[in-house]
Amino acid sequence: MExxxxxxxxxxxxxxxxHFGPKIKAVMIRSGTDSGTAEDLAQDVMLTIWRKxxxxxxxxxxxxxxxxxxxxNTRIDRLRRQSSRVYEDIADLNLESPEAxxxxxTEMRQRDSLVREAIASLPPDQRRVVELSFIEDMPQxxxxxxxxxxxxxxxxxxxxxxxKLRERxxxxx
Amino acid sequence: MKIxxxxxxxxxxxxxxxxxxxxxxxLVASHIAxxxxxxxxxxxxxxxxxxxxxxxxxxxxxxxxxxRTLSLLDTAEPDAAKDKPDEPTALRKxxxxxxxxxxxxxxxxxxxxxxxxxxxxxxxxxxxxxKAARSTLxxxxxxxxxxxxxxxxxxxxxxxxxxxxxxxVFGRFGPGDIADxxxxxxxQPMVDSPEACICLVATEAPTRxxxxxxRLFQPxxxx
Numbered sequence: 001m002e003x004x005x006x007x008x009x010x011x012x013x014x015x016x017x018x019h020f021g022p023k024i025k026a027v028m029i030r031s032g033t034d035s036g037t038a039e040d041l042a043q044d045v046m047l048t049i050w051r052k053x054x055x056x057x058x059x060x061x062x063x064x065x066x067x068x069x070x071x072x073n074t075r076i077d078r079l080r081r082q083s084s085r086v087y088e089d090i091a092d093l094n095l096e097s098p099e100a101x102x103x104x105x106t107e108m109r110q111r112d113s114l115v116r117e118a119i120a121s122l123p124p125d126q127r128r129v130v131e132l133s134f135i136e137d138m139p140q141x142x143x144x145x146x147x148x149x150x151x152x153x154x155x156x157x158x159x160x161x162x163x164k165l166r167e168r169x170x171x172x173x
Numbered sequence: 174m175k176i177x178x179x180x181x182x183x184x185x186x187x188x189x190x191x192x193x194x195x196x197x198x199x200l201v202a203s204h205i206a207x208x209x210x211x212x213x214x215x216x217x218x219x220x221x222x223x224x225x226x227x228x229x230x231x232x233x234x235x236x237x238x239x240x241r242t243l244s245l246l247d248t249a250e251p252d253a254a255k256d257k258p259d260e261p262t263a264l265r266k267x268x269x270x271x272x273x274x275x276x277x278x279x280x281x282x283x284x285x286x287x288x289x290x291x292x293x294x295x296x297x298x299x300x301x302x303x304k305a306a307r308s309t310l311x312x313x314x315x316x317x318x319x320x321x322x323x324x325x326x327x328x329x330x331x332x333x334x335x336x337x338x339x340x341x342v343f344g345r346f347g348p349g350d351i352a353d354x355x356x357x358x359x360x361q362p363m364v365d366s367p368e369a370c371i372c373l374v375a376t377e378a379p380t381r382x383x384x385x386x387x388r389l390f391q392p393x394x395x396x
Binding site for chain 2: 010013014017018020021022023024025026027029030035038039042043046047050051060061062063064065066067068069071072073075076080081082083084085086087089090092093094111112115116119130131133134135137138139140141151152154155156158159161162163165166169
């Protein structure tokens with residue numbers, strides 16, 4: 001990532017593309033679009049990554065987390081046809097206060113592997129609502145309909161899942 | 174600004190996932206803009222998004238897409254070259270009490286709003302959302318001492334206080350506080366500040382709401 005940001009390194013970008021492009025495409029398909037559109041959107045996300053590479057701050061999160069936010073914003077703008085501008089406003093605020101929640105890169109990496117382990121260890125019903133939110137882009141009410149659950153149950157599963165993940169992330173500090 | 178009431182963690186998760194409808198996302202972003210604690214939470218939740226992205230089974234892409242993308246790199250100028258962050262900074266400085274995600278929609282301060290009186294002591298101003306949005310965003314100005322009739326919440330409803338304050342069974346809500354109520358909750362808020370209370374309210378598309386806007390306006394405008 002650093003090679004892309006600082007040196008505009010095309011080979012490094014190609015590595016990022018090969019790693020993340022197909023995952024972004026998969027997320028777009030699971031969000032409800034056809035394979036052709038998903039391919040175009042994945043390409044757009046990768047171009048945005050190239051354009052914004054200098055804005056990536058390793059002390060604030062992993063590359064995957066940053067890539068996720070760009071894919072998320074593209075999904076809001078292009079699939080949902082709404083505006084992701086407010087997400088950009090928040091990202092801009094972060095740029096202005098770089099020390100706000102600065103963490104060491106090594107802590108970030110540690111946290112990242114903990115998050116992955118924690119996700120894997122979630123009870124299946126909690127993991128499902130989290131995946132439906134992040135990957136399938138389903139609002140809470142839609143998840144409730146899809147799983148035939150009351151909205152309150154969906155919310156409490158999301159709360160429980162996040163509380164567990166959060167607890168695991170705290171261990172690093 | 175001392176913020177006491179934050180969004181439900183399920184709401185923050187949905188915001189970070191990008192699955193909140195636009196009006197709700199705008200309201201939550203407006204809270205996050207002035208709440209360091211929630212901004213820190215947001216980063217944690219986004220790292221969950223990153224970890225989930227890594228676990229997804231890849232959908233193979235055509236080699237020609239990579240080639241095409243590489244050929245487009247020259248035309249994709251780095252963003253940092255433009256000074257984009259200036260715009261919200263300027264807006265935020267010019268408009269006290271107005272968080273940057275909201276400032277863009279207001280084009281002025283809270284004193285320049287074209288209010289429309291809808292009931293004695295109650296005025297509203299509808300804010301624009303995208304055509305595809307299935308939620309509405311409204312500013313409400315409620316006079317000091319005014320009690321809002323008992324109401325439940327038919328669908329999802331979020332309220333963010335921008336100026337003044339109100340209280341109900343859940344406590345006192347001042348600038349920056351968010352009321353993220355469960356759909357079955359009933360409450361009767363009363364404005365307890367000497368000045369009018371200005372709130373931002375996000376609701377599901379109008380045909381569905383039975384919440385605060387419906388209760389306030391139903392008898393008068395017959396929504």
